[in-house]
Structure formats: structure tokens, C-alpha cells
Amino acid sequence: MSFLSVSNVHHTYFSKEAATEALQDINLTIDKGEFVSFIGPSGCGKTTLLSIIAGLFEPTSGSVHIENQEVYGNKDLSIGYMLQQDYLFPWKTIEENITLGLKLLKQEKKSFTNVASSLLSDVGLPPVEKKYPRELSGGMRQRVALARTLAVDPKILLLDEPFSALDYQSKLKLEDLVSNKLKEYGKTAVLVTHDIGEAIAMSDRIFLFSARPGKLHQTFLVPEELRTLTPFEARAHSSYSSLFQTIWKELESLE
Numbered sequence: 001m002s003f004l005s006v007s008n009v010h011h012t013y014f015s016k017e018a019a020t021e022a023l024q025d026i027n028l029t030i031d032k033g034e035f036v037s038f039i040g041p042s043g044c045g046k047t048t049l050l051s052i053i054a055g056l057f058e059p060t061s062g063s064v065h066i067e068n069q070e071v072y073g074n075k076d077l078s079i080g081y082m083l084q085q086d087y088l089f090p091w092k093t094i095e096e097n098i099t100l101g102l103k104l105l106k107q108e109k110k111s112f113t114n115v116a117s118s119l120l121s122d123v124g125l126p127p128v129e130k131k132y133p134r135e136l137s138g139g140m141r142q143r144v145a146l147a148r149t150l151a152v153d154p155k156i157l158l159l160d161e162p163f164s165a166l167d168y169q170s171k172l173k174l175e176d177l178v179s180n181k182l183k184e185y186g187k188t189a190v191l192v193t194h195d196i197g198e199a200i201a202m203s204d205r206i207f208l209f210s211a212r213p214g215k216l217h218q219t220f221l222v223p224e225e226l227r228t229l230t231p232f233e234a235r236a237h238s239s240y241s242s243l244f245q246t247i248w249k250e251l252e253s254l255e
């Protein structure tokens, strides 16, 4: 039995003026500890599918299960969500932001400071727990967002273009950090990205979607020799560029 399964998912958005068919007949499974990416043209339904996997809303039809439990309406499943913007609360300190999820889970208060400081060092940040988000750079804020996501020990991490607002150097560093941490913590993850290179460098498998309506077009298995490298090293490997070319051509044929 797969860790996560998306079964016959269709989704249509209805407004007064129009019905937009965002996803059509999506079926896929993800194994425990696997890192997969969703890529595809703008508007092909990547964010919609990620939100459905997160249980944020119910698909028009079909279902998503994690360890045999349906995600929609399930309060016991902890799912981590990391977005392009970090959504840190500006009026809260870094420590309060990191431990927010723990407070919601009503965990014991006295350990919060320790949790925050150990997670900060884990994501490569100096002790900034008493600072406010405005005092940190974009890359540092995304590290805090990662620490906050890991704090609640989620079953799965859903990452919707978390690096796309960063400068190139910060992005490469964060890719390595996220990949490393998720391996260390043995987490399953789904990354949405527009960057084919990032998908190849970080993933075990890549799902390519086509648009209008969003359908699963093709699945690519990242070769073993790339999967054992860090994202930064993978980008320099000879297998990387041939897979890049293949996916690039396929994506072009869809646009």
C-alpha cells in the first residue's frame, strides 16, 4: 500500500460567471520517504492539487489518502505546507513564529525555547529567536519557515515554489538544506516548481502536468546516480543535462 494516493481526482472551480475545470482524472501514488515534484505550464492545476493533498478543500470528485486515511476533513494528519511567501507573522518574534504550530497542538510551553533554538541551528541560522521577521533577509525567513514547518513533525511536506522569490545563490543553498533535512528526518515531500533543474536536482520522481484541463501527462524517474547526490552536485552531473533536455522538450510541446 502506498503512503499517499491520489485517486480519480477531478476538480472544477465554480463562480457566478464560469466553471473552470482545473484537474481531470488525476491518479498517482507516492511512497514513504519519497521526494516528488510537480511541474507543468502555468494554470495546469499544480497548486490546486497540492491544496487538495493538504486537505484544504474537497475535490469535486475523487479522493486523497495518506496511510489509508482520507485527508479531507481529517484533523489527525499533520501536513506541513511551505509557500513562496514565508507567511511569518510580522508582529511575532522568530521563536513565536517557529513554535506557533506547537502551541496550536497544545504542547508543553517550557520546551518551546529549546525547540526553537535547536531548529534554528538545524536550518543553519544563528540565534535569532528574539528578532522579528523584518530584521531577517528573504533567505533567512525561508529558513525560519522551514523550521516552523518541521517543528510540528508533519507526516508530509508540501512545498509550493518555496525558493522562487529568492536570489539564485540563496535558492541553491536552500535546495541543499531542504533536501538534506528531509532525508535526515525521513520525510515524504511534494515540491511544486517552474524550475526543471530544481525538480531534477531535488526529486526521486517528477510528474509533468498538461493544462486546460490539468492532466497528468508524463512521469519521469530521476536516475539513481543523481538521487544520491546533493541538489548542487546533481546539477553538475552528466545525466542531469540529458534529463533536462528531455523534460524541456516535453514541456515545450505542451505550451
Ligand SMILES: Nc1ncnc2c1ncn2[C@@H]1O[C@H](COP(=O)(O)OP(=O)(O)OP(=O)(O)O)[C@@H](O)[C@H]1O
Pocket (backbone or CB within 6 Å): 013, 014, 015, 020, 021, 022, 040, 041, 042, 043, 044, 045, 046, 047, 048, 049
Ligand atoms: N480559487 C479559484 N477560483 C477559480 N478558478 C481558480 C481558482 N484557483 C485556481 N483557479 C483556476 O484553476 C486553474 C489551475 O490553477 P492553479 O493555481 O492550480 O494552477 P498552477 O499550475 O498552480 O499555476 P501556476 O504555475 O501559475 O502557479 C487555472 O485555470 C486557474 O485560473
Ligand SMILES: [Mg+2]
Pocket (backbone or CB within 6 Å): 046, 047, 048
Ligand atoms: Mg501555482
